[in-house]
Amino acid sequence: MIQDGIAGSSATLSKMTKKLRMVCKKALRKYKRKTGQFVGGRTEFVIIDESNFRHKRKYGRGRVGETWRRKKWVFGILAIKGDRRRPILRLVEQRSRNHLIPVISRHVRQGSTILSDEWRPYKRALTTLGYTHYTVNHSRWFVDPVHGGHTQNIERAWSTYKNQVWRLRGNRTEKLLKEHLECIEWTYWLGHNHREGPLGRLLKDIKRQYRV
Template identity: 80%
Template sequence: MTFIYRFSQGLRLRQVDMVQDGIAGSSATLTKMTRKLRLVCRKALKMFKRKTGQRMGGRREFIVIDESNIRHKRKYGQGRAGQTWKRKKWVFGMLAIKGQRRRPVLRLVERRSRNHLLPIIRRHVRQGSTILSDEWRSYRALSNLGYSHYSVNHSRYFVDPNHGGHTQNIERAWLTYKSQIWRLRGNRTEKLLKEHLCFIEWTYWLGYKHKDGPLGRLLKDT
């Protein structure tokens, strides 16, 4: 139960600290326990997607989209990067914003092309929604797909002086997501990275929505 509580808080303590606290006898045991709980979260999120489609947007919720590279970093540029990371991969992020609420959708993609990104947007974002982005060319067709699309030229300014749009919300979110993933070495393999991205989505879509927070939701899903 103590480990479940620590996990629901984002595993802020190192494994060595939890071993010293008597939560588990070894780091291998903690790794297995973590994998089991991530599986619980993944199954709960999969069921949620099946029921709701994990749709975002609408009249009162706008979407900020961006791509980021969360590739495994080798210390001092040495050591093996793993077979799954020979080619550069990107995480495509969509952040739904409504007041203080934030709900991300994070997908690992092969390329940042229109054919890879637009189907994800159409699957999760309701038509008529407002979308903010940078001026990446793959997003130019969004207005023709029924979205109110506003772009920001980051080479000139952070906040567009004409419509006031910016992508700082998702830039801050990337810092949070990356620090969590890098701290837990969650990007060593493609499979592990997908599990961590799924847990981040579970936290914001299901964990924070529960009346007792992520811990209450985790106990419910378990």
């Protein structure tokens, strides 16, 4: 964009991307208020997992931000129906039952089928809440030989999300990381559902938020 004369400097580009993040953030929050953000049910199964998004420094150099000093755990809920993927990504302080189970109860419909690893906070809690819960023991196999469940979908999703966040240097602060997680959610919940794709949805949201 600098070479084409659209932006005069990297500082201008940074301001533009910040504005675009705010557009996506506001559109997603409006969607949540209007319809909620629920996944699962009889036709959509859910995978849950946690991943560390601690600040990554290239070649071990660069500024040591707050997300490098302590781990930043992102709790992910990935809903799968055919080729459709809908993530819910929440920054959590700890991978404990008190932090994870309320997020599941808030976003996953009762009666849904949930797949996870054998992380202790999930045991018994999910079935007690009315979910059908399957686990995969990663220390023994990637695909469970009994029920055929696996978490490869969410592992691939983590790789995609992290590459996007790290490429944009979006995990330096907690605030910035949250914004990037919301942009990822916007892409899958709103962007991909638009008939003209994410760009068409982005132009639509810009028009709505910046009326002349």
